[in-house]
Amino acid sequence: xxxxxxxxxxxxxxxxxxxxxxxxxxxxxxxxxxxxxxxxxxxxxxxxxxxxxxxxxxxxxxxxxxxxxxxxxxxxxxxxxxxxxxxxxxxxxxxxxxxxxxxxxxxxxxxxxxxxxxxxxxxxxxxxxxxxxxxxxxxxxxxxxxxxxxxxxxxxxxxxxxxxxxxxxxxxxxxxxxxxxxxxxxxxxxxxxxxxxxxxxxxxxxxxxxxxxxxxxxxxxxxxxxxxxxxxxxxxxxxxxxxxxxxxxxxxxxxxxxxxxx
Ligand code: NAP
Numbered sequence: 049x050x051x052x053x054x055x056x057x058x059x060x061x062x063x064x065x066x067x068x069x070x071x072x073x074x075x076x077x078x079x080x081x082x083x084x085x086x087x088x089x090x091x092x093x094x095x096x097x098x099x100x101x102x103x104x105x106x107x108x109x110x111x112x113x114x115x116x117x118x119x120x121x122x123x124x125x126x127x128x129x130x131x132x133x134x135x136x137x138x139x140x141x142x143x144x145x146x147x148x149x150x151x152x153x154x155x156x157x158x159x160x161x162x163x164x165x166x167x168x169x170x171x172x173x174x175x176x177x178x179x180x181x182x183x184x185x186x187x188x189x190x191x192x193x194x195x196x197x198x199x200x201x202x203x204x205x206x207x208x209x210x211x212x213x214x215x216x217x218x219x220x221x222x223x224x225x226x227x228x229x230x231x232x233x234x235x236x237x238x239x240x241x242x243x244x245x246x247x248x249x250x251x252x253x254x255x256x257x258x259x260x261x262x263x264x265x266x267x268x269x270x271x272x273x274x275x276x277x278x279x280x281x282x283x284x285x286x287x288x289x290x291x292x293x294x295x296x297x298x299x300x301x302x303x304x305x306x307x308x309x310x
Contacts, residue, residue, distance in 0.1 A: 058083035067143030071243030075273035116170035149204035167211035239294030
Protein backbone atom coordinates (compact mmCIF):
# COMPACT_ATOMS: atom_id res chain seq x y z
CA UNK A 49 0.00 0.00 0.00
CA UNK A 50 1.37 3.44 -0.88
CA UNK A 51 1.78 6.44 1.36
CA UNK A 52 -1.31 8.24 0.14
CA UNK A 53 -3.65 5.39 1.00
CA UNK A 54 -2.12 5.27 4.46
CA UNK A 55 -2.81 8.97 4.87
CA UNK A 56 -6.44 8.40 4.04
CA UNK A 57 -6.78 5.97 6.95
CA UNK A 58 -6.61 8.83 9.51
CA UNK A 59 -10.37 8.44 9.90
CA UNK A 60 -9.65 5.56 12.28
CA UNK A 61 -7.38 7.66 14.47
CA UNK A 62 -8.14 9.40 17.75
CA UNK A 63 -5.36 11.92 18.21
CA UNK A 64 -4.70 13.56 21.57
CA UNK A 65 -2.61 16.71 21.17
CA UNK A 66 -1.27 18.52 24.22
CA UNK A 67 -0.85 22.27 23.78
CA UNK A 68 -3.31 22.66 20.91
CA UNK A 69 -4.14 26.31 21.64
CA UNK A 70 -1.18 27.72 19.69
CA UNK A 71 1.76 27.04 17.42
CA UNK A 72 2.75 23.50 16.49
CA UNK A 73 -0.05 21.81 18.45
CA UNK A 74 -2.73 23.93 16.82
CA UNK A 75 -1.25 23.29 13.36
CA UNK A 76 -1.20 19.54 14.09
CA UNK A 77 -4.87 19.69 15.12
CA UNK A 78 -5.87 21.30 11.82
CA UNK A 79 -3.85 18.80 9.73
CA UNK A 80 -5.14 15.72 11.54
CA UNK A 81 -8.71 17.05 11.40
CA UNK A 82 -8.38 17.72 7.69
CA UNK A 83 -7.45 14.06 7.19
CA UNK A 84 -10.50 12.89 9.08
CA UNK A 85 -9.05 12.09 12.52
CA UNK A 86 -10.96 12.51 15.77
CA UNK A 87 -9.21 14.86 18.19
CA UNK A 88 -8.68 15.46 21.87
CA UNK A 89 -7.32 18.98 22.28
CA UNK A 90 -5.65 20.26 25.44
CA UNK A 91 -4.24 23.53 26.73
CA UNK A 92 -4.96 26.05 29.48
CA UNK A 93 -6.77 28.62 27.32
CA UNK A 94 -10.31 27.21 27.15
CA UNK A 95 -11.62 29.92 24.83
CA UNK A 96 -9.01 29.05 22.20
CA UNK A 97 -9.79 25.34 22.53
CA UNK A 98 -13.50 26.00 22.11
CA UNK A 99 -12.90 28.19 19.04
CA UNK A 100 -10.73 25.47 17.48
CA UNK A 101 -13.34 22.82 18.23
CA UNK A 102 -16.04 24.97 16.62
CA UNK A 103 -13.81 25.37 13.56
CA UNK A 104 -12.91 21.68 13.25
CA UNK A 105 -16.35 20.29 14.02
CA UNK A 106 -18.06 19.80 17.38
CA UNK A 107 -18.46 16.04 17.02
CA UNK A 108 -14.91 15.57 15.74
CA UNK A 109 -13.09 17.25 18.65
CA UNK A 110 -13.17 17.04 22.43
CA UNK A 111 -11.49 19.73 24.54
CA UNK A 112 -9.74 19.33 27.87
CA UNK A 113 -8.75 22.67 29.41
CA UNK A 114 -6.22 22.14 32.19
CA UNK A 115 -2.73 22.99 33.36
CA UNK A 116 -0.34 20.18 32.41
CA UNK A 117 1.85 20.88 35.44
CA UNK A 118 -1.02 20.17 37.84
CA UNK A 119 -1.02 16.43 38.49
CA UNK A 120 -4.61 16.29 39.80
CA UNK A 121 -5.99 18.33 36.89
CA UNK A 122 -4.16 16.18 34.35
CA UNK A 123 -5.39 12.93 35.91
CA UNK A 124 -8.97 14.18 36.15
CA UNK A 125 -8.95 15.48 32.57
CA UNK A 126 -7.66 12.27 30.99
CA UNK A 127 -10.02 10.13 33.08
CA UNK A 128 -12.98 12.30 32.00
CA UNK A 129 -12.72 11.42 28.31
CA UNK A 130 -16.17 10.49 26.97
CA UNK A 131 -16.85 7.31 24.98
CA UNK A 132 -15.64 7.77 21.44
CA UNK A 133 -12.54 9.65 22.59
CA UNK A 134 -11.14 7.23 25.18
CA UNK A 135 -9.23 4.95 22.86
CA UNK A 136 -6.41 7.31 21.93
CA UNK A 137 -4.40 5.94 19.00
CA UNK A 138 -1.97 8.85 18.58
CA UNK A 139 -0.58 10.90 21.45
CA UNK A 140 1.23 14.07 20.38
CA UNK A 141 3.22 15.26 23.40
CA UNK A 142 3.63 18.83 22.24
CA UNK A 143 2.89 21.15 25.21
CA UNK A 144 6.17 22.65 26.29
CA UNK A 145 8.03 25.87 26.79
CA UNK A 146 11.34 27.56 27.42
CA UNK A 147 11.48 30.26 30.09
CA UNK A 148 14.33 32.73 30.00
CA UNK A 149 17.75 32.64 28.36
CA UNK A 150 19.92 33.84 31.21
CA UNK A 151 23.15 32.04 32.00
CA UNK A 152 22.78 29.27 34.57
CA UNK A 153 24.03 31.34 37.48
CA UNK A 154 21.44 34.05 36.85
CA UNK A 155 18.47 31.94 35.77
CA UNK A 156 15.26 31.92 37.77
CA UNK A 157 15.10 28.67 39.74
CA UNK A 158 11.30 28.62 39.64
CA UNK A 159 11.37 28.85 35.86
CA UNK A 160 13.82 25.96 35.75
CA UNK A 161 11.44 23.93 37.90
CA UNK A 162 8.46 24.83 35.70
CA UNK A 163 10.34 23.69 32.57
CA UNK A 164 11.12 20.36 34.20
CA UNK A 165 7.49 20.01 35.37
CA UNK A 166 6.06 20.88 31.95
CA UNK A 167 8.56 19.47 29.46
CA UNK A 168 9.40 16.31 31.40
CA UNK A 169 7.08 15.42 34.28
CA UNK A 170 3.76 16.24 32.62
CA UNK A 171 4.87 14.45 29.44
CA UNK A 172 5.65 11.38 31.53
CA UNK A 173 2.34 11.58 33.40
CA UNK A 174 0.16 11.77 30.32
CA UNK A 175 2.18 9.10 28.52
CA UNK A 176 1.84 6.79 31.53
CA UNK A 177 -1.97 7.39 31.52
CA UNK A 178 -2.43 6.75 27.79
CA UNK A 179 0.12 4.01 27.09
CA UNK A 180 -1.56 1.08 28.93
CA UNK A 181 -4.62 1.37 26.67
CA UNK A 182 -2.39 1.39 23.59
CA UNK A 183 -0.60 -1.74 24.83
CA UNK A 184 -3.89 -3.45 25.65
CA UNK A 185 -5.16 -2.78 22.13
CA UNK A 186 -1.70 -3.32 20.62
CA UNK A 187 -2.15 -0.14 18.63
CA UNK A 188 -0.76 3.35 19.01
CA UNK A 189 1.79 6.00 18.18
CA UNK A 190 3.47 8.42 20.54
CA UNK A 191 4.91 11.50 18.89
CA UNK A 192 7.07 13.59 21.18
CA UNK A 193 8.02 17.13 20.26
CA UNK A 194 11.65 17.43 21.26
CA UNK A 195 14.01 20.06 19.92
CA UNK A 196 17.40 20.51 18.32
CA UNK A 197 18.20 22.01 21.75
CA UNK A 198 18.17 18.43 23.04
CA UNK A 199 21.18 17.64 20.85
CA UNK A 200 23.06 20.92 20.37
CA UNK A 201 23.85 23.15 23.36
CA UNK A 202 23.70 26.94 23.12
CA UNK A 203 24.32 29.73 25.63
CA UNK A 204 21.23 30.20 27.78
CA UNK A 205 19.69 26.92 26.61
CA UNK A 206 20.75 25.20 29.85
CA UNK A 207 17.67 23.55 31.41
CA UNK A 208 15.45 23.84 28.32
CA UNK A 209 18.02 21.90 26.27
CA UNK A 210 18.38 19.36 29.06
CA UNK A 211 14.62 18.74 29.19
CA UNK A 212 14.57 18.11 25.44
CA UNK A 213 17.54 15.72 25.74
CA UNK A 214 15.41 13.85 28.26
CA UNK A 215 12.53 13.73 25.78
CA UNK A 216 14.81 12.29 23.11
CA UNK A 217 16.20 9.57 25.38
CA UNK A 218 12.75 8.78 26.76
CA UNK A 219 11.52 8.34 23.17
CA UNK A 220 14.31 5.89 22.33
CA UNK A 221 13.85 4.01 25.61
CA UNK A 222 10.09 3.74 25.05
CA UNK A 223 10.86 2.07 21.74
CA UNK A 224 12.88 -0.57 23.58
CA UNK A 225 10.10 -1.30 26.07
CA UNK A 226 7.59 -1.53 23.21
CA UNK A 227 9.76 -3.98 21.26
CA UNK A 228 7.59 -6.42 19.33
CA UNK A 229 4.38 -4.43 19.78
CA UNK A 230 2.53 -2.52 17.07
CA UNK A 231 3.11 0.77 18.86
CA UNK A 232 5.39 3.37 17.37
CA UNK A 233 7.36 6.22 18.91
CA UNK A 234 8.75 9.26 17.11
CA UNK A 235 10.76 12.19 18.39
CA UNK A 236 10.35 15.33 16.28
CA UNK A 237 13.26 17.74 16.81
CA UNK A 238 12.65 21.20 15.33
CA UNK A 239 14.96 24.17 15.27
CA UNK A 240 13.69 27.72 14.79
CA UNK A 241 9.88 27.80 14.37
CA UNK A 242 7.97 31.06 14.51
CA UNK A 243 5.21 30.58 17.10
CA UNK A 244 4.36 32.07 20.51
CA UNK A 245 7.39 30.17 21.86
CA UNK A 246 9.67 33.23 22.07
CA UNK A 247 6.95 35.49 23.51
CA UNK A 248 6.62 32.93 26.30
CA UNK A 249 10.39 32.56 26.64
CA UNK A 250 10.85 36.33 27.01
CA UNK A 251 7.91 36.63 29.41
CA UNK A 252 5.60 38.56 27.08
CA UNK A 253 8.24 40.90 25.59
CA UNK A 254 6.93 40.91 22.01
CA UNK A 255 9.76 43.07 20.62
CA UNK A 256 12.40 40.74 21.98
CA UNK A 257 10.45 37.76 20.66
CA UNK A 258 10.12 39.35 17.21
CA UNK A 259 13.87 39.97 17.07
CA UNK A 260 14.45 36.19 17.23
CA UNK A 261 12.72 35.78 13.86
CA UNK A 262 13.85 39.04 12.28
CA UNK A 263 15.60 38.68 8.94
CA UNK A 264 15.37 34.90 8.84
CA UNK A 265 12.88 32.66 7.09
CA UNK A 266 12.02 30.57 10.17
CA UNK A 267 10.06 27.33 9.88
CA UNK A 268 6.33 27.55 10.45
CA UNK A 269 4.17 25.54 12.83
CA UNK A 270 2.61 23.98 9.75
CA UNK A 271 6.04 22.75 8.55
CA UNK A 272 6.42 20.82 11.79
CA UNK A 273 2.83 19.55 11.72
CA UNK A 274 3.53 18.14 8.27
CA UNK A 275 6.41 16.09 9.69
CA UNK A 276 4.24 14.91 12.59
CA UNK A 277 1.42 13.81 10.29
CA UNK A 278 3.87 12.19 7.88
CA UNK A 279 5.50 10.15 10.66
CA UNK A 280 2.07 8.86 11.66
CA UNK A 281 0.92 8.19 8.11
CA UNK A 282 3.83 6.04 6.90
CA UNK A 283 3.10 2.31 6.62
CA UNK A 284 2.78 0.49 9.94
CA UNK A 285 5.87 -1.59 9.12
CA UNK A 286 8.01 1.54 9.47
CA UNK A 287 8.87 3.55 12.60
CA UNK A 288 10.28 7.04 12.16
CA UNK A 289 12.58 7.21 15.18
CA UNK A 290 13.48 10.86 14.97
CA UNK A 291 13.22 13.81 12.62
CA UNK A 292 15.61 16.71 13.07
CA UNK A 293 14.67 19.82 11.12
CA UNK A 294 16.08 23.33 11.02
CA UNK A 295 15.42 26.53 9.15
CA UNK A 296 17.76 26.55 6.15
CA UNK A 297 19.52 29.61 7.54
CA UNK A 298 20.00 28.12 10.99
CA UNK A 299 22.93 25.84 11.72
CA UNK A 300 24.44 24.34 14.86
CA UNK A 301 26.60 27.12 16.26
CA UNK A 302 29.76 25.07 16.68
CA UNK A 303 32.52 25.41 19.23
CA UNK A 304 33.63 28.75 20.68
CA UNK A 305 37.17 29.42 21.72
CA UNK A 306 37.99 32.07 24.28
CA UNK A 307 41.44 33.45 23.46
CA UNK A 308 43.61 35.01 26.10
CA UNK A 309 46.38 37.54 25.60
CA UNK A 310 49.76 35.73 25.59
P1 NAP B 1 3.67 27.87 21.62
O1 NAP B 1 3.14 28.54 20.41
O2 NAP B 1 4.04 28.72 22.81
O3 NAP B 1 2.64 26.73 22.09
C1 NAP B 1 2.82 26.04 23.30
C2 NAP B 1 1.58 25.23 23.64
O4 NAP B 1 1.83 24.55 24.89
C3 NAP B 1 0.35 26.09 23.83
O5 NAP B 1 -0.77 25.46 23.27
C4 NAP B 1 0.21 26.17 25.33
O6 NAP B 1 -1.16 26.26 25.71
C5 NAP B 1 0.75 24.82 25.77
N1 NAP B 1 1.19 24.90 27.18
C6 NAP B 1 2.23 25.63 27.66
N2 NAP B 1 2.27 25.52 29.00
C7 NAP B 1 1.22 24.72 29.36
C8 NAP B 1 0.71 24.25 30.60
N3 NAP B 1 1.29 24.56 31.78
N4 NAP B 1 -0.39 23.47 30.59
C9 NAP B 1 -1.00 23.14 29.43
N5 NAP B 1 -0.56 23.54 28.23
C10 NAP B 1 0.54 24.33 28.20
O7 NAP B 1 5.00 27.06 21.28
P2 NAP B 1 5.36 26.00 20.11
O8 NAP B 1 6.53 26.53 19.40
O9 NAP B 1 4.16 25.61 19.33
O10 NAP B 1 5.87 24.81 21.01
C11 NAP B 1 5.34 23.50 20.96
C12 NAP B 1 6.44 22.51 21.29
O11 NAP B 1 7.48 22.63 20.32
C13 NAP B 1 7.12 22.72 22.66
O12 NAP B 1 7.34 21.48 23.26
C14 NAP B 1 8.44 23.38 22.29
O13 NAP B 1 9.43 23.13 23.24
C15 NAP B 1 8.72 22.70 20.97
N6 NAP B 1 9.67 23.40 20.09
C16 NAP B 1 9.43 24.66 19.66
C17 NAP B 1 10.36 25.30 18.85
C18 NAP B 1 10.18 26.70 18.35
O14 NAP B 1 11.16 27.30 17.86
N7 NAP B 1 8.99 27.26 18.38
C19 NAP B 1 11.54 24.62 18.48
C20 NAP B 1 11.74 23.33 18.94
C21 NAP B 1 10.80 22.74 19.73
P3 NAP B 1 -1.74 27.26 26.84
O15 NAP B 1 -0.84 28.44 26.92
O16 NAP B 1 -3.12 27.57 26.34
O17 NAP B 1 -1.76 26.44 28.07
